[in-house]
């Protein structure tokens with residue numbers, strides 16, 4: 001007999017000791033959406049709002065063990081990846097995602113922290129592109145990440161659309177190209193291309209702030225939480241965008257650099273259709 005379980009989501013990511021990005025942002029976001037959050041930790045960073053001071057990838061056997069533990073007990077309904085450190089880590093995560101069904105996969109192809117520190121080695125980018133993207137229900141690159149994965153230069157909204165098509169051709173079913181890095185614009189519009197070929201823009205006003213540490217993690221974690229509840233992908237995406245916009249707009253002051261977001265800002269009983 002199987003009992004109906006509470007919605008459970010999984011973050012496969014690196015730890016940010018500063019608490020603003022990475023696994024910590026994922027946990028805070030998923031929790032605030034009333035979904036139970038489980039974790040596969042793949043790397044540890046010594047990090048704060050000023051930058052990344054040190055970084056350590058965990059042994060792949062430990063990654064395998066965490067996946068096996070979850071598969072043996074929990075009922076993960078949706079999962080996401082964040083920082084994946086290096087080639088060995090990406091390959092271990094890919095192998096485990098092929099082995100276990102943890103529901104729709106959102107790939108946030110994290111490469112470089114806001115302060116400029118690399119969170120993925122250069123040689124691992126091709127492995128993400130060739131082996132992880134084909135497993136993705138959704139991929140959510142920022143502009144530099146979309147450029148690296150697509151090989152295109154992206155300086156305007158037309159190029160964002162072209163890049164999304166290219167990423168779909170590489171195997172990701174659905175794509176969000178995030179406009180947060182289009183800093184010459186006074187908007188922060190994201191472009192969404194869905195599996196059926198339909199598309200739409202997520203419009204947002206650009207908030208003039210340096211407190212944007214963990215924006216990408218927060219967006220993808222919120223989408224993952226909504227998918228774990230069984231929401232449709234377009235609805236999950238709209239809720240994710242509204243959640244991150246509110247978390248940036250109603251900022252909190254923590255640290256002295258690229259500060260974290262306010263994960264309490266978006267009303268917990270609201271979602272977008």
Ligand SMILES: Nc1ncnc2c1ncn2[C@@H]1O[C@H](COP(=O)(O)OP(=O)(O)O)[C@@H](O)[C@H]1O
Pocket residue numbers: 141142143178179180181188189190204205206207208209212214215216217219241244245248
């Ligand atoms: N200054 C800003 N004002 C409003 N929205 C922003 C701002 N910066 C980023 N965003 C939004 O936050 C989300 C994450 O985007 P981005 O910062 O591009 O990703 P990443 O954190 O992966 O670099 C996107 O929805 C983006 O539009």
Ligand SMILES: Cc1ncc(COP(=O)(O)O)c(N)n1
Pocket residue numbers: 013014015016021022023045047082083110112113114115119212213214215216217
């Ligand atoms: C462990 C970890 N994972 C992800 C990010 C990306 O977040 P951001 O691009 O907002 O700095 C980060 N800084 N640290």
